[in-house]
Amino acid sequence: MLKKGSKLYSILTGSCPKCHAESMYKNRNPYALGTLFKMHERCSNCHTKYKIEPSFFYGSMYVSYGVGVAFAVATFVLAFLIFKTSLTNTFIAIVLTLIVFMPIIIRLSRNIWINLFIKYDPNLKDQPK
Numbered sequence: 001m002l003k004k005g006s007k008l009y010s011i012l013t014g015s016c017p018k019c020h021a022e023s024m025y026k027n028r029n030p031y032a033l034g035t036l037f038k039m040h041e042r043c044s045n046c047h048t049k050y051k052i053e054p055s056f057f058y059g060s061m062y063v064s065y066g067v068g069v070a071f072a073v074a075t076f077v078l079a080f081l082i083f084k085t086s087l088t089n090t091f092i093a094i095v096l097t098l099i100v101f102m103p104i105i106i107r108l109s110r111n112i113w114i115n116l117f118i119k120y121d122p123n124l125k126d127q128p129k
Helices: 007-013 056-082 087-100 102-117
Strands: none
Touching: 007 102, 056 087, 056 102, 087 102
16 A cells, blocks of 8 residues: 555655655654654665754644644544534544644654655665665
8 A cells, every 4th residue: 555655655654755764763653752752863774864954843843733633623523523422522522632643643744844855766775784
């Protein structure tokens, strides 16, 4: 389904946007909250620098807003329109969804942000480590 070479592959797996060979994050689990923001400095395969400039990932906050709204709308549709819960219960469901999925929203936003600036290079092959 997801193939190396697509932006979607890099965004959903958190892999290097240039070669898709390894994870950008020191710990792939976003729910390890102590290491949520810890990233490798560079890709060990293609040597792409992840933090292009200081404070580069501050821009991902704008993406995070959109991703959060998407999660909230999906929760609203499920809770209010499909399960016919009250507005109060729907609001509670949205807040709980945003809290529970916060680490995933943060990681997705960072992945989307870096993929806006770095393209996949199909000519890069996996190099031995």
